[in-house]
Each structure stands twice: as C-alpha cells, then as structure tokens.
Amino acid sequence: MRRIGIKDVAAAAGVSTATVSHVLNRVEGKRISEETRQRVWKAADELGYAPNGLARGLRTQRSQTIGFVSDEIATTPHAGRMILGAQEAAAAEGVVLLLVNTSGDAELERTSIEMLLQRQVDGVVYAAMYHRIVELPGVLHATPTVLLDASSADPAVPSVVPDEAQGGYAAVRELVRHGHRRIGVTVQTVDLPARQGRLEGYRKALAQAGVSYDPSLVAAETAVPFNTVGGDVDAGYRAARRLLTADQRPTALFCFNDRMAAGAYRAAAELGLSIPGDLSVIGFDNQELVCESLHPQLSTVQLPHYEMGARAMARLLALIKTPGRPLGPDTKELLPCPLVARASVASPPRL
C-alpha cells in the first residue's frame, strides 16, 4: 500500500528526481531532451504515479477543493441533487468537494468549518436543506462563500435560491389552464420564504385569471413534528379535509408540498372524491418517491436542486478567480421552478 513517489519514477526512468519534477511539472527553461521527457511520462504512467496535490497546493496557494457545508444532509432527499449539481460543476474544473455536515448544531458547525479551513479550501458552498434565511457563521467571513437554497440578511453574501413565487404561479396557472376557478390552497403555518413566495404566486395566477382572492380557500395547518414526512402528510390531510367538507368545496387544490398533497389524496379518498375526475391536485417540490408512489401520479412543480447546486458552485468558482469583483445587483439569484405534469390535474367536474 506504499504510495508511489517521485523517487520511484526517477529510478524507473533512469534519471534524477529533479528531472522528473521538471518534466511532470512542465517547468520551463530546462534542457531536457524530448526522449527523456517521454521516458519520464511513460514511467510515471506505468507506475500509476499520482502527483502530490498537497505539495502542488503549497506552490499555487490553491487547493482546488471547495468546502460543502450542509445542515441536514441525511434527513432530506434534496441533498443528493444539490450535492451532485455542485460536484459536477466543480469536477468540470478539476475541483473536488470536501463535505461536512453540521446537523444544525452551532458548535459542530464551527469545528466542521475549521476542519475545512485547515485544509485550505478555496471557498465554501453553505447549503440549507430547505429554503430559509441563515446567518453566515463568523468563521466564514474571510473565505469566499456562496449560499445554496438559503439567503442572508446581509446583501453582500451571494446566494442561489428557488423562485418560489414563480413556482407557485406555475402550479396555479396549470390549474387555471384546465378551467379551474375555485382553487383551494393547503399550506403549513411556519413563516418560511417558501410559504410567502408560493402564496404570492397563487394570488398572482388568480388575479391574472380574473378570480378574486378568497381567504376562506386558504387552509393552514401546523405540521407536527415540523418538516417531517408524517407531520406534513397529516397537516395536508387536515387542511384538505377542511376545504373539501366546506359548503362550497374547491374543484382543485394547490398543496404547499408533495407530502401535503399525499394527505390531500387521503382526504379525497375518505370523502369518495376521485382524483382527477372530482378533484384536481397539484403539489410542489417534485419528490419523486412521493409523486410516483401516489395513484394517480402527482403533478407538481420542481425545486431545481441540481441546477441550484451547479449555479452556486459556478458562482463560487468565478468569485475565487476574480476576488474583489463587485457582485452586482444579482447577489441573490432566483432559479425557476418548472411544472412537472403527471396525472392529477384535469378539467373540473360539471356541476
């Protein structure tokens, strides 16, 4: 398991270690014959020599690694797509992710970030696993950082977040397009950017269709426990049941997320309403495990996790290359949430 070193390459090629170093690092101005250069490269290849990245990092003052700090990687299926987006954008430039998880614990966050800084990361992507406002930890103030699925009260910190309002608009627009006018909303009670934005999109789509806003069609329920699958499904069930048992029930529901939509399916089944014949349902997030496990499969709007990860990394790498460049007015970048039409939306029933 010994690591192949420059000495091994030198011995195999029959040259000095200095020559090997000059050839492999493409040092200019050394008189080394083409034949010798080729012999060194061949020996290095045959031995499987991996250049010493640590030593190279010391020379260039760039480690070509980026820290990826996340709060709750294990509890959400969103994490994978964000990490993959960031990682593929990084790999395209020969950069690797150093990953740490803070589990939302401030002390663990500080020590995790210190472990990154000790390894001389060139910058940090700081990712939240659902869209929220965060305060950047002090230990990061001297390191180029981009927020992913999070934004900061400090406008100087660049961030990449989903365009919640556009997504809410896209969802409700899809219902309007099928002829729905009486559209209920199920939403959870915690005040998050997602809640505000999606409701804003709902109102905009209604206004554009000439439908006046009716607050009795907005059913908010508290998810207990917060941000868990079961909690959301149950809150979605209660909210939908309330709307569907009202005097004048809606013909369609826009649900705050796919888990709440799963609860709406249960409420509809209990009340003998078939989806989409009697009731159209649209969700938000595009969690495939939920959307494709339901029958009929759930139409929804996609949170662009892969794209957000890729954009955050691209912005960070640009920031590192040209430090001090003004961020401009687009400090907070909103990425669109596209409609994913499956089978839960149809025309309203004839009354």
Next chain:
Amino acid sequence: MRRIGIKDVAAAAGVSTATVSHVLNRVEGKRISEETRQRVWKAADELGYAPNGLARGLRTQRSQTIGFVSDEIATTPHAGRMILGAQEAAAAEGVVLLLVNTSGDAELERTSIEMLLQRQVDGVVYAAMYHRIVELPGVLHATPTVLLDASSADPAVPSVVPDEAQGGYAAVRELVRHGHRRIGVTVQTVDLPARQGRLEGYRKALAQAGVSYDPSLVAAETAVPFNTVGGDVDAGYRAARRLLTADQRPTALFCFNDRMAAGAYRAAAELGLSIPGDLSVIGFDNQELVCESLHPQLSTVQLPHYEMGARAMARLLALIKTPGRPLGPDTKELLPCPLVARASVASPPRL
C-alpha cells in the same frame, strides 16, 4: 479575503515566524519560554489563524481526508444517510470526507478517483447506492478501501452490506406473528443480492412457522425502467394484482421494497380490499417519503444506511492505522435490518 498566515501571527506576537512554527506545531527541544508560547497561541486565536493543513499533511504523510466515491448519489434518498454515517464517524477522528460521484461511468470514475489520490486521501470508501457486487477499479488497488453497500468477488476487499436474509426473515416473521399463513411475495426480476437474500428470509420464516413453500405465491414482475420509483411502483402493482385476483388470494403481502408496496396499495384499493383489515402489507427499505405518504402508513424493514456508513468508515480508519493487519474472516460484514412497525399489518380477516 486574504488568508491569515504564520507571518501575521509572528508580527502580532512580536516573535519570529520560526518561533510561531515551533510553538503551534509543538516542536520538542526548542528553548521557548512559557510566556512566549502563550503569547503566540493568543495571537493565533485572536487572528483566527487556521494551521496550514497542506503543509502539515506533507510532514505527517497523512492528509486526514478520506475519499467517498459513490455511483448515483442524486438518484437515491439512501445516499444522505450513508454519507452522514460515514461523515460523523470520520469527524469524530478529525477526518473530513472528499466526495466524488461517478454516475456509473467508468471513465468519470477513473478521473474522479485520480482527483482524490492527487489530494493524498488516506483511504477510500467506495459506496454503491443499492446493494450489489462491484469490481474495485484498478486505480484503487494501492489505497486502503472499504466497500459500502457493495461487496466484491475478491474476498480480500472489506465490505459492509445489509443482512438481506435476516431482513426478509424479520418482515415475514412479523406477518406470521400476526397469524398469517398464506403470505404472498412481490419481487422484481433482476438478480440482485437483495432479491436472493430477502427471498431466502421469506422461506426461512415460513419453514419455521411450519408453512410449506408455495411458488405460486411468489409473483415476480420486471420494473421498467429498472430501479426507478415509477418502474418499481408499477411492477409492484402488477405483481400484487396477480396474487390478489388468484383463486385463493393471500391474506398478507411481503413486498420487495417500499415502492413495490405502494403499487400493492393501489391494487388493493382497486379490488376494494382495505389495508390492514382485508390485507396486511409489509415493505422493505424504510423510505420514509413512501412509508408515511401511504395510508395507512407502511410497516417495513429498515436498510441500515446510517449504520453501514459509520461502520465502513470505522473499519477504514482502523485499516489505515494498522496497515497490513489481517482482515480475518469478517471481511464481509452484514448489518441487521430492523423491523419498523407502522400501521399496515394486522391479523388476517376471518374467512
């Protein structure tokens, strides 16, 4: 955004950079007064100086980083728990994960692993996102490596995998315990360790209950596309529908995974069978997004992803500390899959 260096600490403490280096690196045999040592530490703390991990790595020949190579991080919600398990086990020893993703592409895998080796990782966890047999890439042969949720035909490569047979046994035992004797199985057709093991557990639990094996109760369907949510749900629907419309239908179903169980829910609903009153259903995997989105919530058996990640990392770190230590007979370590009882299993209906 300039990085605080040893020179800054030296200037603040009013000593030479050599003295700072000796103090911070705890070099023995240098005559430095206790008062000077304390002044240096204080200056380093106040400036937020992060020791140069690259330089330290060159001295110790340990980078305190572990490569985590995974094949399909974004397409499975299992990834997060495996990564978290590995990461927390690493962080406990001051070790950080360098993460690369291969997307199942051999060329990308080779270059990804080379990026890790260039950064002098002390070892590699090579993770598959579902339990399968892999061939270790040649480029890893000289690096300590542990397989996670995968095993190798080469018995010299240590691996950590779920105990599929025990998990299948636990699931069917739960059905038997509730009084079921006529238990159907829905399974997919691809020959994976999970399929073999879970069926073995099924037969063992039946045998133990004195129920003879009836191949007509095993319904295999091909998931198209393979290993996707929709593909599995649909295959599970077809398999369950076949069993439930047979002359003598089973009173309970053991489904190969939670997605196939979601398909069984659909088949039961179509046939007017209520769960668990008319039909008990148990899944496998414990994908919470599926289990808790279904009504009633799905009982299942958990794939121990967090635990597997943690064990793989612990074994790798032990291997790195004592290279050459014989692996012993437990090269392949099986972790138990515990029962997660929710609401989809009850006593069989009285006929």
